[in-house]
Amino acid sequence: MDSYKEPLKALARPYRKAVLKALLVLTMLGGALFAMLNLLTGSYPLAIVELAMGAYAILVYRAVRNTQHLERWIIAYAIPFFTAMMFAMTIPRASATVHAWVLLIPIVSHLLMGRRLGLAISVFYMSVAGIIFLLRYHDEPAMMQALPVANIAVISLCILVFSHVYEVTREQSQRQLLKIAQTDTLTGLANRARLSDIFKREQQRSRRYNTPMTLLALDLDHFKEVNDRYGHDTGDLALQHVARIFRECLRATDLAARLGGEEFGILLTNTNGQQGLEVAEKIRIAVASTPLTVNNDVIRLTLSGGVAEFGPDGETLRQLVREADKRLYEAKDRGRNLIIPAETTASLLEPLESDTHRA
Numbered sequence: 420m421d422s423y424k425e426p427l428k429a430l431a432r433p434y435r436k437a438v439l440k441a442l443l444v445l446t447m448l449g450g451a452l453f454a455m456l457n458l459l460t461g462s463y464p465l466a467i468v469e470l471a472m473g474a475y476a477i478l479v480y481r482a483v484r485n486t487q488h489l490e491r492w493i494i495a496y497a498i499p500f501f502t503a504m505m506f507a508m509t510i511p512r513a514s515a516t517v518h519a520w521v522l523l524i525p526i527v528s529h530l531l532m533g534r535r536l537g538l539a540i541s542v543f544y545m546s547v548a549g550i551i552f553l554l555r556y557h558d559e560p561a562m563m564q565a566l567p568v569a570n571i572a573v574i575s576l577c578i579l580v581f582s583h584v585y586e587v588t589r590e591q592s593q594r595q596l597l598k599i600a601q602t603d604t605l606t607g608l609a610n611r612a613r614l615s616d617i618f619k620r621e622q623q624r625s626r627r628y629n630t631p632m633t634l635l636a637l638d639l640d641h642f643k644e645v646n647d648r649y650g651h652d653t654g655d656l657a658l659q660h661v662a663r664i665f666r667e668c669l670r671a672t673d674l675a676a677r678l679g680g681e682e683f684g685i686l687l688t689n690t691n692g693q694q695g696l697e698v699a700e701k702i703r704i705a706v707a708s709t710p711l712t713v714n715n716d717v718i719r720l721t722l723s724g725g726v727a728e729f730g731p732d733g734e735t736l737r738q739l740v741r742e743a744d745k746r747l748y749e750a751k752d753r754g755r756n757l758i759i760p761a762e763t764t765a766s767l768l769e770p771l772e773s774d775t776h777r778a
């Protein structure tokens with residue numbers, strides 16, 4: 420589970436909103452100015468389009484202040500904005516300098532829509548602008564001289580490439596920073612922040628498709644003794660050792676996180692309480708049967724855990740962690756090296772077994 424798509428989107432939102440707001444204010448001011456100039460020169464269709472874009476900018480400005488759908492509003496504004504630009508270029512009375520606005524397209528598109536959509540929208544509208552330019556000026560030798568045309572084309576291409584490279588590297592460095600911020604440095608597992616992000620996404624999926632999901636809370640037993648007896652560095656190695664075991668026991672769609680100290684949370688998607696118990700048991704047995712060897716010392720580790728099931732045990736991460744923790748503490752009370760299942764599973768198991776699972 421290494422997708423950072425949603426958190427990256429969330430991180431980009433404030434600056435995209437700021438860029439959109441700046442563009443909207445400039446459209447209001449520019450729209451009023453150009454509409455006045457075009458009214459004075461008798462370019463009524465263009466003046467009407469500019470006034471309409473100005474009015475639409477006011478409406479969008481009000482809408483985006485508290486919107487949950489910024490990306491939709493960006494598209495809803497950018498497409499008419501660029502289309503109005505193309506329309507201005509087709510008007511015979513419009514000055515040739517109106518084509519200079521094309522240079523704005525790659526910058527605005529990339530800042531507002533990111534590298535993929537930004538590039539696609541830029542290439543589309545810049546190509547349309549190029550075709551309009553050729554159709555309009557192909558029989559005007561003064562406009563068709565090789566050098567000025569090459570100048571315009573190369574400048575446009577440079578701005579497109581710079582905007583794209585900037586956006587690609589910005590996204591890469593943001594992804595890297597996000598990864599650092601959401602990874603536990605000692606074990607390389609996810610941290611609480613990452614678990615919380617992934618949980619939000621999976622919570623929606625589980626609700627929409629009615630699929631099960633399970634959270635395991637696992638905690639090493641008597642870990643203080645490991646630290647006291649072998650030293651803190653060896654304690655660290657032990658944490659890395661169990662993190663490796665988690666990775667070996669889990670599927671790519673599961674997420675193991677270090678919640679702090681020697682406690683871990685594991686999110687199992689598409690997994691019900693019964694299956695969650697089986698995974699927890701697999702981990703418990705693997706940890707108990709794979710001792711860590713450090714400088715000829717063979718260190719035997721065990722862990723205890725609790726299982727909580729999305730739905731019966733709650734629908735938020737906080738509720739699931741609380742329920743799984745309760746069962747984890749029960750496992751500690753009952754002697755450790757033990758997993759306490761979710762209640763739904765426990766009631767199913769009762770007729771079969773008199774006690775919870777222990778090797």
Ligand SMILES: Nc1nc2c(ncn2[C@@H]2O[C@H](COP(=O)(O)OP(=O)(O)OP(=O)(O)O)[C@@H](O)[C@H]2O)c(=O)[nH]1
Pocket residue numbers: 605638639640641642643644646650651652653654655658679680681751755
């Ligand atoms: N080496 C190392 N130790 C840590 C780290 N974080 C927490 N600990 C230690 O983990 C130990 C946790 O001790 P306790 O909370 O008493 O738990 P325990 O000894 O495992 O006992 P039970 O959980 O009841 O089985 C403490 O000694 C902490 O110092 C870490 O990052 N590295």
